[in-house]
Amino acid sequence: xxxxxxxxxxxxxxxxxxxxxxxxxxxxxxxxxxxxxxxxxxxxxxxxxxxxxxxxxxxxxxxxxxxxxxxxxxxxxxxxxxxxxxxxxxxxxxxxxxxxxxxxxxxxxxxxxxxxxxxxxxxxxxxxxxxxxxxxxxxxxxxxxxxxxxxxxxxxxxxxxxxxxxxxxxxxxxxxxxxxxxxxxxxxxxxxxxxxxxxxxxxxxxxxxxxxxxxxxxxxxxxxxxxxxxxxxxxxxxxxxxxxxxxxxxxxxxxxxxxxxxxxxxxxxxxxxxxxxxxxxxxxxxxxxxxxxxxxxxxxxxxxxxxxxxxxxxxxxxxxxxxxx
Amino acid sequence: xxxxxxxxxxxxxxxxxxxxxxxxxxxxxxxxxxxxxxxxxxxxxxxxxxxxxxxxxxxxxxxxxxxxxxxxxxxxxxxxxxxxxxxxxxxxxxxxxxxxxxxxxxxxxxxxxxxxxxxxxxxxxxxxxxxxxxxxxxxxxxxxxxxxxxxxxxxxxxxxxxxxxxxxxxxxxxxxxxxxxxxxxxxxxxxxxxxxxxxxxxxxxxxxxxxxxxxxxxxxxxxxxxxxxxxxxxxxxxxxxxxxxxxxxxxxxxxxxxxxxxxxxxxxxxxxxxxxxxxxxxxxxxxxxxxxxxxxxxxxxxxxxxxxxxxxxxxxxxxxxxxxxxxxxxxxxxxxxxxxxxxxxxxxxxxxxxxxxxxxxxxxxxxxxxxxxxxxxxxxxxxx
Numbered sequence: 001x002x003x004x005x006x007x008x009x010x011x012x013x014x015x016x017x018x019x020x021x022x023x024x025x026x027x028x029x030x031x032x033x034x035x036x037x038x039x040x041x042x043x044x045x046x047x048x049x050x051x052x053x054x055x056x057x058x059x060x061x062x063x064x065x066x067x068x069x070x071x072x073x074x075x076x077x078x079x080x081x082x083x084x085x086x087x088x089x090x091x092x093x094x095x096x097x098x099x100x101x102x103x104x105x106x107x108x109x110x111x112x113x114x115x116x117x118x119x120x121x122x123x124x125x126x127x128x129x130x131x132x133x134x135x136x137x138x139x140x141x142x143x144x145x146x147x148x149x150x151x152x153x154x155x156x157x158x159x160x161x162x163x164x165x166x167x168x169x170x171x172x173x174x175x176x177x178x179x180x181x182x183x184x185x186x187x188x189x190x191x192x193x194x195x196x197x198x199x200x201x202x203x204x205x206x207x208x209x210x211x212x213x214x215x216x217x218x219x220x221x222x223x224x225x226x227x228x229x230x231x232x233x234x235x236x237x238x239x240x241x242x243x244x245x246x247x248x249x250x251x252x253x254x255x256x257x258x259x260x261x262x263x264x265x266x267x268x269x270x271x272x273x274x275x276x277x278x279x280x281x282x283x284x285x286x287x288x289x290x291x292x293x294x295x296x297x298x299x300x301x302x303x304x305x306x307x308x309x310x311x312x313x314x315x316x317x318x319x320x321x322x323x324x325x
Numbered sequence: 326x327x328x329x330x331x332x333x334x335x336x337x338x339x340x341x342x343x344x345x346x347x348x349x350x351x352x353x354x355x356x357x358x359x360x361x362x363x364x365x366x367x368x369x370x371x372x373x374x375x376x377x378x379x380x381x382x383x384x385x386x387x388x389x390x391x392x393x394x395x396x397x398x399x400x401x402x403x404x405x406x407x408x409x410x411x412x413x414x415x416x417x418x419x420x421x422x423x424x425x426x427x428x429x430x431x432x433x434x435x436x437x438x439x440x441x442x443x444x445x446x447x448x449x450x451x452x453x454x455x456x457x458x459x460x461x462x463x464x465x466x467x468x469x470x471x472x473x474x475x476x477x478x479x480x481x482x483x484x485x486x487x488x489x490x491x492x493x494x495x496x497x498x499x500x501x502x503x504x505x506x507x508x509x510x511x512x513x514x515x516x517x518x519x520x521x522x523x524x525x526x527x528x529x530x531x532x533x534x535x536x537x538x539x540x541x542x543x544x545x546x547x548x549x550x551x552x553x554x555x556x557x558x559x560x561x562x563x564x565x566x567x568x569x570x571x572x573x574x575x576x577x578x579x580x581x582x583x584x585x586x587x588x589x590x591x592x593x594x595x596x597x598x599x600x601x602x603x604x605x606x607x608x609x610x611x612x613x614x615x616x617x618x619x620x621x622x623x624x625x626x627x628x629x630x631x632x633x634x635x636x637x638x639x640x641x642x643x644x645x646x647x648x649x650x651x652x653x654x655x656x657x658x659x660x661x662x663x664x665x666x667x668x669x670x671x672x673x674x675x676x677x678x679x680x681x682x683x684x685x686x687x688x689x690x691x692x693x694x695x696x697x698x699x700x701x702x703x704x705x706x707x708x709x
Contacts (some may be wrong), residue, residue: 107559109548109559109561109564110559110564111548111564111568112564112567112568112571120496120499121492121495121496121567122559122567124495124496124499125495125563125567126558126559126563128495129563130558131682131683132370132683133370134558135558142378145374145375145377145378148374149374149375152500154373154374154375154499154502154651155373155499155651156374157369157370157373157374157377158374158377172558175558175559
């Protein structure tokens with residue numbers, strides 16, 4: 001047996017719960033054979049895979065170095081911690097949890113500042129008046145630098161902050177901050193406001209692959225299998241199964257339904273008896289059901305889908321394209 | 326190359342660099358050797374984040390941020406300010422390693438250079454720096470490098486002479502230092518008043534025509550009624566000032582057409598210093614702009630250069646030429662390999678009259694200097 005396929009998963013908190021639930025839904029049960037405090041694990045029924053439980057920033061670091069094959073971490077950390085991230089890792093898919101925005105926030109008292117252009121002007125005026133630069137407290141040093149540079153802001157300096165960044169302006173250690181926010185409540189509580197065009201990144205937890213990890217035949221096979229399950233689960237969530245017996249001349253009508261309701265027809269057009277199975281996005285289900293009956297269907301049933309295994313594997317395709325590129 | 330051969334080549338190159346600094350000493354500059362490990366603060370505050378990301382930072386057990394010196398200008402200036410001779414005219418020279426992350430070249434590299442601090446005869450000191458810079462390339466066998474010069478002071482004088490809102494002046498001066506081609510940038514420049522919130526437009530319009538003192542008091546009071554006190558280093562007064570400045574700007578959200586044309590005409594001037602000076606005088610006359618002091622300095626500098634035996638017709642001057650660092654305040658120059666074989670400039674420098682004040686000097690101290698990239702010179706220059 002060669003070196004195992006390693007997947008790094010958050011070890012603590014809500015990220016861990018969400019990640020475990022995410023994998024479990026896709027039939028990839030993470031198990032810790034030596035109990036909950038164990039930082040090494042496996043996936044039930046999937047040999048050759050090692051799960052390592054770490055903090056999100058450690059996971060990001062290992063991804064950047066190619067020390068793990070897959071990892072679950074926030075896009076904010078990927079963009080901040082990995083220099084030239086797209087050459088080192090592949091963001092395979094957003095996982096739908098861990099949402100947070102990285103934003104530029106200034107004191108609410110700055111009634112004259114709404115845009116990055118305002119901030120640019122204020123920064124220059126501040127330097128001329130005080131003979132020092134505006135200080136930005138943040139742990140997102142690289143994101144801040146790139147974003148400020150893209151907006152032409154140069155008269156500032158970064159003060160590295162490792163925790164409670166939102167308190168820096170009140171504490172007098174910085175004039176403004178760049179930080180992560182989900183609801184904005186913490187910012188408001190600290191008398192800060194987000195600049196209108198100051199959203200640097202809309203981040204969420206991602207399944208990330210390391211380009212520089214060892215990707216031999218066996219690693220690709222494991223990745224294909226995992227991504228197949230993850231994709232089938234994702235596709236299962238993205239659709240409802242709609243079944244109906246249609247009246248005659250249904251081909252044109254089905255083409256119409258495809259266009260109007262973004263419906264997919266996984267098993268081909270209706271059988272000789274008029275039975276057809278459709279996959280429909282959840283939001284279109286009721287409209288589709290009305291439409292089918294108007295077109296002569298006797299009854300329409302709708303059911304949740306557990307998994308949809310299709311011939312194509314879009315997530316694996318993305319991985320392969322990324323590894324080749 | 327064997328390692329013994331490498332070492333002997335290094336020794337030869339060291340000798341040549343030592344001889345260069347010895348020539349600086351003979352020209353009256355005191356050799357200094359500032360510490361390699363420097364407090365990071367002055368560099369972070371003065372050089373900007375684009376330098377910071379190239380710096381090698383560390384900290385001591387007390388949490389103080391330190392760095393490997395990314396240049397020698399700030400270390401030499403700080404040592405000078407801490408010395409009993411601070412404020413008096415004094416010239417320094419150095420040869421030492423500096424540390425900056427670079428993509429295609431080693432991040433540890435040798436620089437030799439000069440800092441001339443406290444000299445009141447601006448034009449003569451400027452000319453001397455360029456002359457010594459030319460001696461430096463000649464020392465490495467490159468007697469006719471491409472000479473590019475600029476003068477940040479001319480642009481500052483132009484902007485000061487224009488009838489523009491303070492916000493516009495700040496913006497243009499800042500962008501001059503940071504844009505490679507301000508001329509193109511002018512096209513899309515708009516002032517931030519255009520981004521003012523619609524809900525404020527009415528208030529801003531109402532305040533626009535009112536008595537400035539009263540308006541200022543009103544805004545300050547409103548902020549304090551709202552329970553908003555100063556946070557983050559900007560006082561309520563400063564906030565009110567800029568809020569009202571936006572009101573005063575009113576609808577003037579883009580640069581007036583004729584002003585833009587004038588700035589573009591100004592920035593298009595390039596050529597040898599004598600031709601350029603004549604054109605600048607014409608622009609000043611056409612726009613009835615008071616640029617005399619800056620132009621006199623410019624012409625006087627050219628005179629000193631000629632007196633030092635520099636063939637001024639070989640100098641490529643451009644009004645748009647800047648070195649991208651906001652601490653330069655006047656004359657700037659770069660010397661390049663005329664065949665373009667070197668990665669970047671071989672010698673570069675300029676005047677930074679504001680730097681010593683920003684490092685804590687209570688009175689302004691004029692300063693000018695340059696640095697030479699030793700490895701580039703050794704690799705690209707001809708035989709000794």
